Amino acid sequence: MKRSSSFWSLFFESKTALFGLILFLLFVAMAILAPLIAPQDPYDLSQIYLHNSFRPPGSSFWLGTDEMGRDVYSAILYGLRTSLYVGVVSTLLSMVIGLVIGLISGYYGGWVDRLMMRLADIQLSFPAILIALIVMALWGQGINKIIVAITIVSWVYYARTVRGVVLQEKEREYVQSARALGMGSGRVLFGEILPNVLSPVIVLATVRIAYAIVLEATLSFLGVGVPITEPSLGTLISNGYQALFSGYWWTSVFPGVVLVLLIISINLLGDRLREVMNPTGGD
Amino acid sequence: MALLEVEGLRTHFFTREGEVKAVDGIDFALKQGEILGIVGESGAGKSVTGFSILGLIDTPGRIVGGRIHFEGKDLTQLSPSEYQQIRGSKIATVFQDPQTSLDPVITIGRQLVETLLTHRPEMAGRQAEEHAIGMLKRVGLPSAAERMHNYPYQLSGGMKQRVVIAMALLNDPHLLIADEPTTALDATIQAQILYLMQQLVKDFNSSLIFISHDLAVVSQICDTIAVMYAGRIVEYGSREEILSDPKHPYTQGLIACLPALDGSKKRLKPIPGTMPSLLDLPQGCYFKDRCPLADAQCDLYPPERIVAGRRVSCHKV
Amino acid sequence: MLRFILDRLFHTFLVLLAISFITFFIMYKAGDPVQLLLPPDATQAQVVQMRHTLGLDGSFLTQYRSFLVQLSHGNLGTSFVYGEPALKVVMERLPATLELAVLAMLLSILIGIPLGVIAAVNAGKWKGKAIMLFSLAGISIPVFWIGMVLVLIFSVLFDLLPSSGRGEVYLFTSALTWDGIRHLIMPVVTLALFQLARIIRLTQSGMREVLTQDYIKFARARGLPEHKVVYGHGLRNALIPLVTVIGLQFGQLIAFTIVTETIFAWPGTGKLIIDSIQNLDRPVVVAYLLVIALIFVVINLIVDLLYTLIDPRMRLV
Helix, strand or coil: CCCHHHHHHHHCCCHHHHHHHHHHHHHHHHHHCHHHHCCCCCCCHHHCCHHHCCCCCCCCCCCCECCCCCEHHHHHHHHHHHHHHHHHHHHHHHHHHHHHHHHHHHHHCHHHHHHHHHHHHHHHCCCHHHHHHHHHHHHCCCHHHHHHHHHHHHHHHHHHHHHHHHHHHHCCHHHHHHHHCCCCHHHHHHHHHHHHHHHHHHHHHHHHHHHHHHHHHHHHHCCCCCCCCCCCHHHHHHHHHHHHCCCCCHHHHHHHHHHHHHHHHHHHHHHHHHHHHCCCCCC | CCCEEEEEEEEEEEECCEEEEEEEEEEEEECCCCEEEEECCCCCCHHHHHHHHHCCCCCCEEEEEEEEEECCEEHHHCCHHHHHHHECCCEEEECCCHHHHCCCCCCHHHHHHHHHHHHCCCCCHHHHHHHHHHHHHHCCCCCHHHHCCCCHHHCCHHHHHHHHHHHHHCCCCCEEEEECCCCCCCHHHHHHHHHHHHHHHHHHCCEEEEEECCHHHHHHHCCEEEEEECCEEEEEEEHHHHHHCCCCHHHHHHHHHCCCCCCCCCCCCCCCCCCCCCCCCCCCCCCHHHCCCCCHHHHCCCCEEEECCEEEECCCC | CHHHHHHHHHHHHHHHHHHHHHHHHHHHHHCCHHHHHCCCCCCHHHHHHHHHHCCCCCCHHHHHHHHHHHHHCCCCCECCCCCCEHHHHHHHHHHHHHHHHHHHHHHHHHHHHHHHHHHHHCCCCHHHHHHHHHHHHHHHCCHHHHHHHHHHHHHHHCCCCCCCCCCCCECCECCCCHHHHHHHHHHHHHHHHHHHHHHHHHHHHHHHHHHCCHHHHHHHHCCCCHHHHHHHHHHHHHHHHHHHHHHHHHHHHHHHHHHHHHHCCCCCHHHHHHHHHHCCCHHHHHHHHHHHHHHHHHHHHHHHHHHHHHCHHHCCC
């Protein structure tokens, strides 16, 4: 982008946004480097000893251990990996699908548009979590399945936003003249309109990553998300929930704190992006 | 004694880019019943002057110096609640755009009554309503009583401005500040509203500050004229003196821009260039870059002098 | 208007039909409830017998057709698990769910709107920043996590509030008995926090936009006291778009009762749907979804009506 230097300086005028970005990058780094920095591999049963179960936070286990004797800190690092993976991949998928549908729908109109928007209406007349819950409950647990489920409920938001922008841009002079000059619709669509769609889509995607991570965590908490063998932060919280009543608070409180901080960091970025890139709309 | 005396008023805005001296040391006075026109380009500080008198400068702006004497009180020293009591009663205002001046979701009747009762809480509701209807009739709104139940979107632009003027006059203001009250209206409506304001001000014996970018409009109704440029008054005097014998090159330029009233085919001469940014004012006279007479002397801001019965800031007079 | 309502009804009918078909299909594909209902050592004859009583022996289309026939008589089928009409099973538990959702909504509106207004009026000051920080945390904390932390603090650590159940119910609600209220506090707060945060943010951004409008400045110029300017004119205008969003959010609240009810073992529809999905109790799942969809439709209708009530500009259209 040509305005990149002023964009970033404007972006960082907000100290909270800077804080959000640092926090987010820290979490991303932790997730990527998990296998290198985690004291143990929480999936490797040979490294886990039952006699270590429910150790409180201390020098040998910073954040304590769970009922299996698994190091909570290591589990959090790996959980962060799963949560971020699900959030980012499902967001990218729904962004691409929503972009394509929104572009086609808005640019060509006609029955495709009517069909897609009617579909979106029906879907939006239902809470996303309910749809995802039913899909997951009947389909079974799994990381790829939950990514699909989140994509199913998320593409609508992108499609609608993109369609709205396309309808606006289509009437603009530069698009009209490009069409009058005989430019093919593909080139108009991807060369002229797409760049204008990007800002609102990026803002939306940031907010939706946070939403996707929360949705995954919630489904995992309800027992229909990712399997115990590859726990996300939500699974960890859910697993620790029963132990909470016995006073072993650390098994679910620490993953929860990390989850909340992760979401806050993303939302801080999203808020600032919205202010800087797209002062209106996006909600 | 003057009704309003503004002395060395300075209103600055503290923005990210720097300190904007929107109004930077202006003086003028207004007698009871007098109509003062403030003319200048947009950004010259006319509106900010009006809002400063009303005490409605929003952050990041602030009055940083000067005094505003009104009926013996210095307005800049008032507490917020004292100011609030003066606004809408002793000092009232008419904004530029009638489309946006009225609350869109409340009937004009309720907005009128609300304005009245705020300042005269002793009035009964029914009485306030009648007073409001009476005022709507005076500003020439047809079928006033029925109009009370209308929402702003149901009225035309000209009708809305009449409502706004009625609202301003409700509490018999001693001073009315009208900020481009006719700019947003059609030409025919403009003339009607202008005439209406002139009549009403006379009837109510109140003073009027008429802010406009249009010297032609100002010259139709004002007794005195202040020409503002980049936050300062460059020429200030009676209408006759200024129109017939402008001294400041900027005023001369403004008058040269006017279409001749006698219908003679005089060429219109626009003033070259634009007003300097208030963030980046030149050293010396602010007008020198556009002035045909400017020379080395103008690198010093010209002091104000009395020339031929009016105040003017120019070395070349 | 009549056309609008008929149009709406037809659209609603189509949506409900689509939902029933999709759910029916998914549940049909998901598995055989008979395997779950009978003990593992059941004979083949018993399986066939059960399948016949539950009406599961036909093809998918036969089953769906008989569902539609029943539906036309107002019958949504009999629950496989409870042996009672599915609609009755859902409706029995609906008050408990609506109780949570309505109370949470009221709580978030009553606290969220004033806080949003305060945050908008004090934007940039510490008060506004603190409120916005709180709301940012509010939208960032997952509902189930709030519930857990509340249980940890108020039940496990301090033993102040019960962590499960509805407590004593009087008439149709727990809100009328002291024991019921004690049981309600944590679930309602858990459910409300996210909505509260959202309403604060929406109110704040709406108010900030409205407060820059001319009619707000004009209201100040009319001398109205600040609270009348902010609430009487500012909030009144900001509320209009807010009503739509709040209406739609109510649907979200009902959905999130699933989470809240799971945490607090609240005997409402949320727990019912989770159990029914796991037991493949198709009639209950379909009945639940249709009821929820219907509630959605009703809310949308109310929102539209409210809209015309608070926005006069919508009335003539």
